[in-house]
Amino acid sequence: MKLHALTISEIRDLLDKKEISVKDLVKSIYERIETVDNRVKAFVTTTEEKALKMADEVQAKINEETRKKEFLLGIPLAIKDNICTKGILTTCSSKILSNFIPPYESTVTSRLINQGYILIGKTNMDEFAMGSSTENSGFHITRNPWDLERIPGGSSGGSAAAVASDECIAALGSDTGGSIRQPAAFCGIVGLKPTYGRVSRYGLVAFASSLDQIGPITKNVRDTAIVMNTISGHDPYDSTSAPLPMPDFTAALGKDIKGLKLGVPKEYFIEGMEKEVEVLVKEAIKKLEALGAIPVEISLSHTGYAVATYYILATSEASSNLARYDGVKYGFRAGGKDLMDIYMNTRAQGFGAEIKRRIMLGTYALSSGYYEAYYKKAQQVRTLIKQDFEKAFQEVDIIVTPISPTAAFKVGEKTADPLQMYLSDIFTISVNLAGVPGISIPCGFTTKNLPVGLQLIGRHFDEESILKVAYAYEQATEWHTRRPNL
Amino acid sequence: MKYEVVIGLEVHAQMLTEAKIFCSCSTKFGSEPNTQTCPVCIGMPGVLPVLNKKALEFAIKSGLAMDCNISSYSRFARKNYFYPDLPKGYQISQYELPICEHGSVEIVIDREIKKIGITRIHMEEDAGKNIHESAPPKADGGNYSFVDLNRAGVPLMEIVSEPDIRSPREAVEYMKKLRAILQYLGVCDGNMEQGSLRCDANVSLRPVEQKEFGVRTEIKNLNSFRFVEKALEYEIERQKKILDERGKIVQETRLWNSERGITESMRTKEEAHDYRYFPEPDLVPITVDQRWIDDIKKSLPELPDTKRERFVSEYGLPEYDADLLTSERHLADWYEEAVRLGGQPKAVSNWIMGELMRLLKEDDKSIEECPLKPKQLADMFKLIDRGTISGKIAKTVFEEMYKTGKDAEFIVKEKGLIQISDVGEIEKIVDDVIAKNPKEVARYRAGEERLLGFFVGHVMKLTKGKANPQMVNELLKKKLSGSHP
Numbered sequence: 001m002k003l004h005a006l007t008i009s010e011i012r013d014l015l016d017k018k019e020i021s022v023k024d025l026v027k028s029i030y031e032r033i034e035t036v037d038n039r040v041k042a043f044v045t046t047t048e049e050k051a052l053k054m055a056d057e058v059q060a061k062i063n064e065e066t067r068k069k070e071f072l073l074g075i076p077l078a079i080k081d082n083i084c085t086k087g088i089l090t091t092c093s094s095k096i097l098s099n100f101i102p103p104y105e106s107t108v109t110s111r112l113i114n115q116g117y118i119l120i121g122k123t124n125m126d127e128f129a130m131g132s133s134t135e136n137s138g139f140h141i142t143r144n145p146w147d148l149e150r151i152p153g154g155s156s157g158g159s160a161a162a163v164a165s166d167e168c169i170a171a172l173g174s175d176t177g178g179s180i181r182q183p184a185a186f187c188g189i190v191g192l193k194p195t196y197g198r199v200s201r202y203g204l205v206a207f208a209s210s211l212d213q214i215g216p217i218t219k220n221v222r223d224t225a226i227v228m229n230t231i232s233g234h235d236p237y238d239s240t241s242a243p244l245p246m247p248d249f250t251a252a253l254g255k256d257i258k259g260l261k262l263g264v265p266k267e268y269f270i271e272g273m274e275k276e277v278e279v280l281v282k283e284a285i286k287k288l289e290a291l292g293a294i295p296v297e298i299s300l301s302h303t304g305y306a307v308a309t310y311y312i313l314a315t316s317e318a319s320s321n322l323a324r325y326d327g328v329k330y331g332f333r334a335g336g337k338d339l340m341d342i343y344m345n346t347r348a349q350g351f352g353a354e355i356k357r358r359i360m361l362g363t364y365a366l367s368s369g370y371y372e373a374y375y376k377k378a379q380q381v382r383t384l385i386k387q388d389f390e391k392a393f394q395e396v397d398i399i400v401t402p403i404s405p406t407a408a409f410k411v412g413e414k415t416a417d418p419l420q421m422y423l424s425d426i427f428t429i430s431v432n433l434a435g436v437p438g439i440s441i442p443c444g445f446t447t448k449n450l451p452v453g454l455q456l457i458g459r460h461f462d463e464e465s466i467l468k469v470a471y472a473y474e475q476a477t478e479w480h481t482r483r484p485n486l
Numbered sequence: 487m488k489y490e491v492v493i494g495l496e497v498h499a500q501m502l503t504e505a506k507i508f509c510s511c512s513t514k515f516g517s518e519p520n521t522q523t524c525p526v527c528i529g530m531p532g533v534l535p536v537l538n539k540k541a542l543e544f545a546i547k548s549g550l551a552m553d554c555n556i557s558s559y560s561r562f563a564r565k566n567y568f569y570p571d572l573p574k575g576y577q578i579s580q581y582e583l584p585i586c587e588h589g590s591v592e593i594v595i596d597r598e599i600k601k602i603g604i605t606r607i608h609m610e611e612d613a614g615k616n617i618h619e620s621a622p623p624k625a626d627g628g629n630y631s632f633v634d635l636n637r638a639g640v641p642l643m644e645i646v647s648e649p650d651i652r653s654p655r656e657a658v659e660y661m662k663k664l665r666a667i668l669q670y671l672g673v674c675d676g677n678m679e680q681g682s683l684r685c686d687a688n689v690s691l692r693p694v695e696q697k698e699f700g701v702r703t704e705i706k707n708l709n710s711f712r713f714v715e716k717a718l719e720y721e722i723e724r725q726k727k728i729l730d731e732r733g734k735i736v737q738e739t740r741l742w743n744s745e746r747g748i749t750e751s752m753r754t755k756e757e758a759h760d761y762r763y764f765p766e767p768d769l770v771p772i773t774v775d776q777r778w779i780d781d782i783k784k785s786l787p788e789l790p791d792t793k794r795e796r797f798v799s800e801y802g803l804p805e806y807d808a809d810l811l812t813s814e815r816h817l818a819d820w821y822e823e824a825v826r827l828g829g830q831p832k833a834v835s836n837w838i839m840g841e842l843m844r845l846l847k848e849d850d851k852s853i854e855e856c857p858l859k860p861k862q863l864a865d866m867f868k869l870i871d872r873g874t875i876s877g878k879i880a881k882t883v884f885e886e887m888y889k890t891g892k893d894a895e896f897i898v899k900e901k902g903l904i905q906i907s908d909v910g911e912i913e914k915i916v917d918d919v920i921a922k923n924p925k926e927v928a929r930y931r932a933g934e935e936r937l938l939g940f941f942v943g944h945v946m947k948l949t950k951g952k953a954n955p956q957m958v959n960e961l962l963k964k965k966l967s968g969s970h971p
Contacts, residue, residue, distance in 0.1 A: 082532075084531065090532075102530065103530070106532060202532070202533070205531040206532065239534070239537065239770050240770055317767055320566050320762070323575025324573060324574045326575060328570045328633065330530070330531075339570065363762065366566070366764055367760055367762060
């Protein structure tokens with residue numbers, strides 16, 4: 001049995017029945033990493049020694065007969081490298097944080113620790129989560145396990161590639177404009193961006209505070225629900241996290257979707273979309289219809305403004321969020337003849353080109369004299385986009401769209417043209433602007449054997465509905481069982 | 487030309503909360519550098535601020551005490567600039583929607599009450615402190631600089647006045663009134679030396695009867711009442727001179743140099759920072775419900791103006807006394823305690839404003855640090871009333887109580903200061919003095935009555951001041967005007 005190829009729920013069962021040991025499981029994972037990661041390059045840091053030590057501790061807990069087993073007890077997970085892990089390098093794939101070891105634990109990983117999870121390592125990403133291909137990593141490019149010539153998507157490309165290539169059982173990513181869903185789609189797995197405020201951001205290195213959200217990247221829908229049960233819920237350390245009662249997300253799985261109204265926004269099927277992708281998404285919608293859902297054409301009329309709005313708001317917030325990297329307190333510091341010189345050298349040498357581009361964009365948008373025309377206007381458009389969704393959800397229960405106009409593209413294909421890269425996020429960005437939850441599930445493969453993702457979008461704090469539909473679709477198809485040949 | 491002075495003040499008051507505004511670190515002053523810090527207040531990657539509700543309550547309290555509207559919906563904003571003492575590269579402050587607006591306070595100027603408008607009060611976090619040391623020098627001859635972030639995140643209120651102030655004296659009175667109100671509320675200790683109360687001033691001049699304001703300058707770093715007055719006086723003269731010579735005032739920020747007693751240009755309008763304010767996305771907007779505001783309103787203590795009026799009506803004090811005694815909450819409390827324990831209201835006021843203030847000033851102590859307790863003063867009064875000591879001796883006793891902390895009765899016994907009230911004993915001395923000064927007796931009897939003091943002085947000298955002065959007076963008058971010896 002290939003232990004690394006199992007899902008969370010399968011492992012839970014085998015561990016509790018003592019059919020496998022945590023140590024064998026962890027070893028299997030690291031053997032897999034040893035075999036494939038020199039090609040995939042999903043990790044920035046691996047934590048084998050700690051993981052093996054942890055395996056013994058966890059095994060002892062599992063062996064306690066009367067103990068109620070936490071669901072993630074002994075489950076090996078990878079964490080995106082912008083989520084702070086106490087005592088373990090957290091770099092955001094940036095030179096400027098290349099030596100940063102957090103003195104505190106993020107809320108999500110604290111909750112995982114309370115469950116007894118096993119940290120496998122920290123995954124590669126676009127620097128500070130700015131990018132759609134993981135090519136902006138300050139360290140190395142992560143490859144798509146389905147085709148090593150291609151990108152895994154981004155910015156959580158390391159997490160998605162690690163899950164797809166069985167280098168971990170599941171992973172956490174973060175999603176500011178599609179950074180969980182798009183790499184999950186490109187790697188043929190499941191990725192959920194929860195409702196803004198559902199999961200605490202405490203310990204997530206901020207890119208754009210009003211858009212960032214942590215979420216699971218897993219091999220199937222059930223595993224996503226399981227991880228959500230642990231990481232969600234109000235956190236007193238994050239005042240933007242919602243003080244709402246927590247559902248059991250797995251309870252929604254297996255429920256009937258008959259009569260459920262499925263909104264299909266016409267603005268999401270556009271010129272320039274790859275024909276194969278369009279066909280696969282439309283077939284998926286037909287499949288859902290066959291399962292009893294009722295497709296309804298809807299309009300999200302401000303979709304065309306989403307990319308522009310996003311790139312003003314996200315860069316504005318980023319320009320401020322990234323100001324703390326000045327070489328004074330932690331991280332990389334370049335020398336200089338005086339204070340200003342140290343600031344300039346540190347930031348010039350520490351940040352990559354995309355970071356600098358976005359800091360400049362954001363600084364400009366917030367500048368006196370431009371604020372009204374850019375930042376303020378973008379906030380107003382954001383409200384309109386939010387209202388589009390509110391209006392649509394008066395008619396339909398969930399919205400279904402493609403994740404990306406294309407399947408995974410080739411390394412280097414879009415790096416010369418940042419605008420082309422930005423436009424590839426066109427289907428995922430509105431969800432962040434509106435703050436609603438969105439999931440990506442595999443819905444087929446192109447003729448080049450590249451996975452394609454289907455997006456299901458729900459009402460605020462209604463992850464249950466999209467999980468229910470995603471699970472129903474998954475049960476009726478076999479896409480999620482396919483694995484790349486590495 | 488004659489000019490009218492226009493001044494507006496921006497006062498920063500450190501709030502007396504136990505914890506910082508966005509984390510639970512202590513706000514205690516004077517600890518070892520960087521010992522009162524955590525990932526949040528040193529701006530580690532990934533941390534988030536959470537508002538300390540106490541800071542919000544203090545801001546609302548202050549707003550209510552200054553007659554402001556309390557916003558039911560307000561929010562924080564980021565003020566972006568780079569500086570080593572600012573760990574996040576931005577300060578969390580309030581910009582578009584402050585917590586309090588449109589208030590006022592009253593000051594007394596030349597016995598007239600004047601209202602000074604409050605534009606707004608907003609909450610923000612303090613920055614840390616840069617410390618530049620000359621030693622130990624680096625190998626390349628440069629010096630080290632250090633950053634202490636203990637103060638980073640301490641809650642501040644910025645209280646912005648309308649341009650209603652017309653003279654340096656009014657500015658000082660306004661500052662004093664603000665300090666009194668904040669101290670009464672217990673939201674700020676008002677200690678200007680430690681920087682818990684700081685002030686920037688905007689000043690401009692305009693020809694009398696001109697409506698438009700003149701070009702203003704902003705003066706920073708005014709950390710005492712005296713500096714507020716001096717700096718404004720200097721700046722007004724400077725501007726006057728420029729205008730008289732038909733020059734133009736440059737809109738700029740100036741720094742008060744207390745050593746040289748002048749203001750110096752720091753940066754002009756062109757060099758001013760663009761702070762790129764925008765709403766703080768890490769904090770949800772603040773909503774305050776009316777019930778809470780009402781509860782806070784009910785809990786407000788008696789404020790300086792009300793107390794002053796009460797001191798006049800309840801204790802029959804002159805306005806001047808009442809104003810001075812209520813200028814600080816602890817002083818007013820000290821006064822009332824002494825009266826409650828039996829001191830005659832006006833007498834207590836006289837002793838405080840005279841002897842006590844003098845002694846405190848000599849020691850550079852505040853009323854809170856006063857070694858003398860109200861009860862000791864009240865007990866001393868009892869000794870005077872009983873005739874045990876005279877009012878004159880009381881001064882000696884008072885000073886001794888202040889310096890040693892001993893009670894009046896103990897001091898009187900220890901130093902043998904009990905008043906001589908025995909008629910026979912005093913009479914003997916009076917007789918002796920009269921006998922030894924025949925010339926003066928003759929002059930007195932010839933009508934030179936002011937010589938009485940001369941005789942009193944001699945008697946007092948012989949009794950070391952202990953003779954009952956009233957009895958001495960009476961006896962001397964009787965004997966000097968009476969029949970020839």
